Amino acid sequence: MxxxxxxxxxxxxxxxxxxxxxxxxxxxxxxxxxxxxxxxxxxxxxxxxxxxxxxxxxxxxxxxxxxxxxxxxxxxxxxxxxxxxxxxxxxxxxxxxxxxxxxxxxxxxxxxxxxxxxxxxxxxxxxxxxxxxxxxxxxxxxxxxxxxxxxxxxxxxxxxxxxxxxxxxxxxxxxxxxxxxxxxxxxxxxxxxxxxxxxxxxxxxxxxxxxxxxxxxxxxxxxxxxxxxxxxxxxxxxxxxxxxxxxxxxxxxxxxxxxxxxxxxxxxxxxxxxxxxxxxxxxxxxxxxxxxxxxxxxxxxxxxxxxxxxxxxxxxxxxxxxxxxxxxxxxxxxxxxxxxxxxxxxxxxxxxxxxxxxxxxxxxxxxxxxxxxxxxxxxxxxxxxxxxxxxxxxxxxxxxxxxxxxxxxxxxxxxxxTPGALSTPPYSWYPQTELCFMRSGNYFLAAKGGHNGESHNHNDVGSFILFYKNKPLLIDVGVGTYTKQTFSNNRYGIWTMLSHYHSVPNINGISQKNGRKYRARNVRFDSAKKTFSLDLAEAYDSAGVQQWNRSFTLQPDGVGLVLRDAFVLGEVRVNNQFHFMCARPPDITEKGVVAFWVDGERLTLQYDPLLFLAEAEPIDLPDKRMSNVWGSQIYRLRLTALKTASKGTYSFTVTALK
The missing domain is CATH 1.50.10.100 (Chondroitin AC/alginate lyase)
Incomplete structure (x- = not known):
C-alpha cells in the first residue's frame, strides 16, 4: 500500500x-x-x-x-x-x-x-x-x-x-x-x-x-x-x-x-x-x-x-x-x-x-x-x-x-x-479485472464490475463514468487527502468510499458493503453491440435482491448512453434509489429530463417522470486534493422511485442536443 x-x-x-x-x-x-x-x-x-x-x-x-x-x-x-x-x-x-x-x-x-x-x-x-x-x-x-x-x-x-x-x-x-x-x-x-x-x-x-x-x-x-x-x-x-x-x-x-x-x-x-x-x-x-x-x-x-x-x-x-x-x-x-x-x-x-x-x-x-x-x-x-x-x-x-x-x-x-499520438480504440475490455472502456462519437464510457475487496477499494461495483468531448459529465469523485481514517477500520465512514456517492443504486434502502464477497457476477461485454452488462445482486448484503442486471450501451451513431437496470427482488421494503455523481450542476426543472451544459452544448439525462422523483444537491469540496480536480463543488443527482416493485426495468438515456 x-x-x-x-x-x-x-x-x-x-x-x-x-x-x-x-x-x-x-x-x-x-x-x-x-x-x-x-x-x-x-x-x-x-x-x-x-x-x-x-x-x-x-x-x-x-x-x-x-x-x-x-x-x-x-x-x-x-x-x-x-x-x-x-x-x-x-x-x-x-x-x-x-x-x-x-x-x-x-x-x-x-x-x-x-x-x-x-x-x-x-x-x-x-x-x-x-x-x-x-x-x-x-x-x-x-x-x-x-x-x-x-x-x-x-x-x-x-x-x-x-x-x-x-x-x-x-x-x-x-x-x-x-x-x-x-x-x-x-x-x-x-x-x-x-x-x-x-x-x-x-x-x-x-x-x-x-x-x-x-x-x-x-x-x-x-x-x-x-x-x-x-x-x-x-x-x-x-x-x-x-x-x-x-x-x-x-x-x-x-x-x-x-x-x-x-x-x-x-x-x-x-x-x-x-x-x-x-x-x-x-x-x-x-x-x-x-x-x-x-x-x-x-x-x-x-x-x-x-x-x-x-x-x-x-x-x-x-x-x-x-x-x-x-x-x-x-x-x-x-x-x-x-x-x-x-x-x-x-x-x-x-x-x-x-x-x-x-x-x-x-x-x-x-x-x-x-x-x-x-x-x-x-x-x-x-x-x-x-x-x-x-x-x-x-x-x-x-x-x-x-x-x-x-x-x-x-x-x-x-x-x-517519435511522433506523439493518442491511441483511441473503440473499446478496451478487461474480462478478468472486469473493466470496460468504450468510445462512440463524442462519448467515452468506463464501467466496472469486480468486487469490494480490491486494493484501494471503494464500494463501487457497477459504477461508471461518462465524458463528452473529453470533458467530465458523470464522474467518480476519487479520494480526498489521506488521513488517519483512510486506512483504518473506520475507512467506510468516509463519504467518498460509500456506494451512494458513486453512480450505483440503493436497493431496498441498502447500500453496497465492503469485502471481497460483495462482487459482480455474470459480467459480459458485447463488442458488436457496445454493451457492457453485469449482475449487481451479490454486491448488496441483506437487500433481498435476487437479480439486478445492469447494462450500459453506447449507441453506434454516437447519440449517447443507454443505461438499463432490470431487477427481481425477493422482498420489497422501501423505494429504490439511483445516484449519479455529476461534475456539472444538474438542472431538474423539467420533469423527466436532467439537463447539463458542456461548453454551450445541452446534454440531457432522460428518465420516466412517472417512475422517479429527481433531486439534486451540491457537495462542497474543501479538500484540495479533490477541488484541484473538480473545483469547489460537485453534485449528486438522486432519482427515487415513486413506488415499490418486486421486479421491473428502469431505463436512463444520456443524449446531446444540438
Missing part, C-alpha cells in the same frame, strides 16, 4: 486490529495461475554465469567522461545545472523526535515527511547538476547531503515505521537496532547507490571515509536486511504470505538496483538477484492475464511501471539473457495506461485515484519499446510534448527517482523524434 497509514492511538489491541485491517483491506490473494515466469527463465546457477559484474552493464558515461555527459544532456544541460545552483545554499532540514511523534499524536506524517522530501529533492538536483557540469562545484554540498543522510537513524516513512516494526508495540520513532525496508528506504538507497557509483572518486579526493561510510550504510540498511529477513510482507516469500501489490515491484526494483551497483561477489549477487525474481514472480502471478490494473492509473506508475523498470534492469544486467518482455501479460499490463487515458489530461479513476494524475512520459515510451507496443511509444511521446520538464522527473513528487531521470536523459532525444 503506497498510501499513507495513520493512527493516533498506541494501545496494543487497537494497533493490531489496525494491522489486520490493513492486510485484509489492501490486498487480494494470488491468482490461481502460478506462472513463475522469472524463475522459469533463470535459476541461481544460470544467473551466476550471466550476470554482468563490476557495473559493466551501466550504459551511462562515467563521471569523468565529459564528452559523454555533454552528449547525454545536450540542450538540457543548462537547465539541469541551474536546478543545482538553486540548491547551493540549501539548508538541510532536521527531522526532530517530535516530528516523528506527531504521527502518533495527531495522525499527521508531515512533521517527518515534509523535511525529508525537501532534502531529497535538493540532493537529487545537486547530483544531477554535478553529473551534467563535472567541475566539482556541487561536491561539497553533495558530501554534506551524503553525510546528513548517513547520520539519520532511518530513511523509512513514519507511517511505515509504525506498522512494520517487529516484536514490539508499534511506535513512530525509528529504532536504530531494526532495519525497516520500505518504499522510501528503497528509493533513497538507489539514489545514494548511484551517487556512490558516479562520485566515489571526487568524494575520496576529499576524504575516503565519506564513500566508505555511504557503502556501509547501504549494506546495513538494504542489502543485508533483504537477504536476512523474509518477513517483509511485500516480499511474499513465506507460503503464508498471500498479499501483494505495487510495493512488491517497487521495492524489488530498488533492491536489484542496489545489488547491481554495489555487490561484485558473483555468488552473493546471483543469490540476491534470484531472491528478487522469486519475489517479483508473486506480483506477476497476482495480476490477471488481461493486464488490468485494479489500483488504477494513479498507481500504475508504481505497479506495472516499476515492474517494467525491474525487468529492464534485469535484462540489462544479464545482457538480455534473462527477459520476459515477450510475454503477452507484460505487454497487456503496459498498454493499460494508454487505454485508461480519456483525453485532455483525464484518466479513468476508480477507487483511490484522482481523475488527473502524473504520467511518466519517458518510462511509458521505454516500456512500449521493450514490449513492441507502438501505442505506448506514441503515447509517451505525446505526454512528453505536454510536459517538457518531464526529464528531471520525480516519483509521485518525492524527488527520489534518480534512475528514471538518468533513463530520461538517455532517451529524451529519441522520444522527441
Amino acid at each position: 503506497f498510501a499513507v497509514i495513520r493512527n493516533v492511538g498506541i494501545n496494543r489491541k487497537t494497533v493490531f486490529r489496525l494491522l489486520a485491517f490493513i492486510l485484509v483491506f489492501s490486498f487480494r490473494t494470488f491468482a490461481a495461475d502460478e506462472r513463475n515466469l522469472l524463475q522459469k527463465s533463470a535459476d541461481v546457477r544460470r544467473l551466476d554465469q550471466t550476470l554482468i559484474l563490476h557495473q559493466k552493464w551501466v550504459t551511462y558515461p562515467v563521471y569523468t567522461d565529459r564528452a559523454g555527459w555533454d552528449k547525454m544532456t545536450g540542450s538540457l544541460k543548462t537547465s539541469l545545472i541551474k536546478k543545482g545552483e538553486e540548491n547551493l545554499n540549501y539548508t538541510w532540514q532536521k527531522i526532530t523526535a517530535s516530528g516523528y511523534l506527531e504521527f502518533e499524536r495527531s495522525g499527521s506524517r508531515l512533521g517527518q515527511e515534509e523535511p525529508f522530501n525537501t532534502n531529497t529533492v535538493a540532493f537529487n538536483h545537486l547530483v544531477v547538476a554535478e553529473l551534467a557540469e563535472g567541475k566539482g562545484r556541487f561536491m561539497d554540498k553533495i558530501i554534506d547531503g551524503v553525510w546528513f543522510f548517513c547520520e539519520q537513524t532511518s530513511w523509512a516513512s513514519v507511517n511505515n515505521l509504525f506498522v512494520m516494526t517487529k516484536n514490539r508495540p508499534p511506535r513512530s520513532l525509528p529504532n536504530p537496532d531494526e532495519a525497516i525496508l520500505d518504499l522510501v528506504v528503497g528509493d533513497m538507497s538507489t539514489l545514494l547507490a548511484w551517487t556512490h557509483y558516479f562520485l566515489t572518486e571526487p568524494m575520496d579526493n576529499v576524504n575516503p571515509l565519506i564513500s566508505q561510510r555511504l557503502r556501509h550504510e547501504l549494506q546495513r540498511r538494504i542489502l543485508d536486511p533483504y537477504m536476512q529477513r523474509d518477513d517483509y510482507w511485500w516480499q511474499a516469500l513465506k507460503p503464508t504470505q498471500t498479499f501483494v501489490n505495487n510495493w512488491n515491484p517497487w521495492c524489488n526494483f530498488n533492491v536489484l538496483a542496489c545489488y547491481m551497483l554495489l555487490e561484485n561477489d558473483p555468488q552473493k549477487l546471483a543469490q540476491a538477484v534470484a531472491r528478487t525474481m522469486q519475489s517479483v514472480d508473486k506480483f506477476i502471478n497476482y495480476n490477471h492475464e488481461d493486464g488490468g490494473c485494479e489500483e488504477g492509473p494513479f498507481y500504475w506508475d508504481l505497479a506495472a511501471g516499476k515492474l517494467y523498470e525491474y525487468l529492464a534492469l534485469l535484462h540489462q544486467a544479464t545482457g538480455g539473457k534473462v527477459s520476459i518482455f515477450d510475454q503477452p501479460l507484460i505487454k497487456n499490463m503496459g498498454e493499460y495506461i494508454v487505454n485508461s487515458y480519456i483525453g485532455n489530461g483525464w484518466v479513468v479513476n476508480f477507487a483511490d485515484a484522482p481523475a488527473k494524475v502524473y504520467k511518466p512520459a519517458g518510462m511509458i515510451y521505454r516500456y512500449g519499446k521493450a514490449v513492441n507496443s507502438v501505442p505506448m511509444q506514441k503515447f509517451g511521446a505525446y505526454l512528453a510534448r505536454q510536459s517538457p520538464d518531464y526529464v528531471n522527473c520525480s516519483c509521485h513528487g518525492s524527488g527520489r527517482d534518480l534512475t528514471r531521470t538518468l533513463e530520461n536523459l538517455r532517451t529524451w532525444e529519441e522520444v522527441e523524434k
Whole structure:
C-alpha cells in the first residue's frame, strides 16, 4: 500500500486490529495461475554465469567522461545545472523526535515527511547538476547531503515505521537496532547507490571515509536486511504470505538496483538477484492475464511501471539473457495506461485515484519499446510534448527517482523524434479485472464490475463514468487527502468510499458493503453491440435482491448512453434509489429530463417522470486534493422511485442536443 497509514492511538489491541485491517483491506490473494515466469527463465546457477559484474552493464558515461555527459544532456544541460545552483545554499532540514511523534499524536506524517522530501529533492538536483557540469562545484554540498543522510537513524516513512516494526508495540520513532525496508528506504538507497557509483572518486579526493561510510550504510540498511529477513510482507516469500501489490515491484526494483551497483561477489549477487525474481514472480502471478490494473492509473506508475523498470534492469544486467518482455501479460499490463487515458489530461479513476494524475512520459515510451507496443511509444511521446520538464522527473513528487531521470536523459532525444499520438480504440475490455472502456462519437464510457475487496477499494461495483468531448459529465469523485481514517477500520465512514456517492443504486434502502464477497457476477461485454452488462445482486448484503442486471450501451451513431437496470427482488421494503455523481450542476426543472451544459452544448439525462422523483444537491469540496480536480463543488443527482416493485426495468438515456 503506497498510501499513507495513520493512527493516533498506541494501545496494543487497537494497533493490531489496525494491522489486520490493513492486510485484509489492501490486498487480494494470488491468482490461481502460478506462472513463475522469472524463475522459469533463470535459476541461481544460470544467473551466476550471466550476470554482468563490476557495473559493466551501466550504459551511462562515467563521471569523468565529459564528452559523454555533454552528449547525454545536450540542450538540457543548462537547465539541469541551474536546478543545482538553486540548491547551493540549501539548508538541510532536521527531522526532530517530535516530528516523528506527531504521527502518533495527531495522525499527521508531515512533521517527518515534509523535511525529508525537501532534502531529497535538493540532493537529487545537486547530483544531477554535478553529473551534467563535472567541475566539482556541487561536491561539497553533495558530501554534506551524503553525510546528513548517513547520520539519520532511518530513511523509512513514519507511517511505515509504525506498522512494520517487529516484536514490539508499534511506535513512530525509528529504532536504530531494526532495519525497516520500505518504499522510501528503497528509493533513497538507489539514489545514494548511484551517487556512490558516479562520485566515489571526487568524494575520496576529499576524504575516503565519506564513500566508505555511504557503502556501509547501504549494506546495513538494504542489502543485508533483504537477504536476512523474509518477513517483509511485500516480499511474499513465506507460503503464508498471500498479499501483494505495487510495493512488491517497487521495492524489488530498488533492491536489484542496489545489488547491481554495489555487490561484485558473483555468488552473493546471483543469490540476491534470484531472491528478487522469486519475489517479483508473486506480483506477476497476482495480476490477471488481461493486464488490468485494479489500483488504477494513479498507481500504475508504481505497479506495472516499476515492474517494467525491474525487468529492464534485469535484462540489462544479464545482457538480455534473462527477459520476459515477450510475454503477452507484460505487454497487456503496459498498454493499460494508454487505454485508461480519456483525453485532455483525464484518466479513468476508480477507487483511490484522482481523475488527473502524473504520467511518466519517458518510462511509458521505454516500456512500449521493450514490449513492441507502438501505442505506448506514441503515447509517451505525446505526454512528453505536454510536459517538457518531464526529464528531471520525480516519483509521485518525492524527488527520489534518480534512475528514471538518468533513463530520461538517455532517451529524451529519441522520444522527441517519435511522433506523439493518442491511441483511441473503440473499446478496451478487461474480462478478468472486469473493466470496460468504450468510445462512440463524442462519448467515452468506463464501467466496472469486480468486487469490494480490491486494493484501494471503494464500494463501487457497477459504477461508471461518462465524458463528452473529453470533458467530465458523470464522474467518480476519487479520494480526498489521506488521513488517519483512510486506512483504518473506520475507512467506510468516509463519504467518498460509500456506494451512494458513486453512480450505483440503493436497493431496498441498502447500500453496497465492503469485502471481497460483495462482487459482480455474470459480467459480459458485447463488442458488436457496445454493451457492457453485469449482475449487481451479490454486491448488496441483506437487500433481498435476487437479480439486478445492469447494462450500459453506447449507441453506434454516437447519440449517447443507454443505461438499463432490470431487477427481481425477493422482498420489497422501501423505494429504490439511483445516484449519479455529476461534475456539472444538474438542472431538474423539467420533469423527466436532467439537463447539463458542456461548453454551450445541452446534454440531457432522460428518465420516466412517472417512475422517479429527481433531486439534486451540491457537495462542497474543501479538500484540495479533490477541488484541484473538480473545483469547489460537485453534485449528486438522486432519482427515487415513486413506488415499490418486486421486479421491473428502469431505463436512463444520456443524449446531446444540438
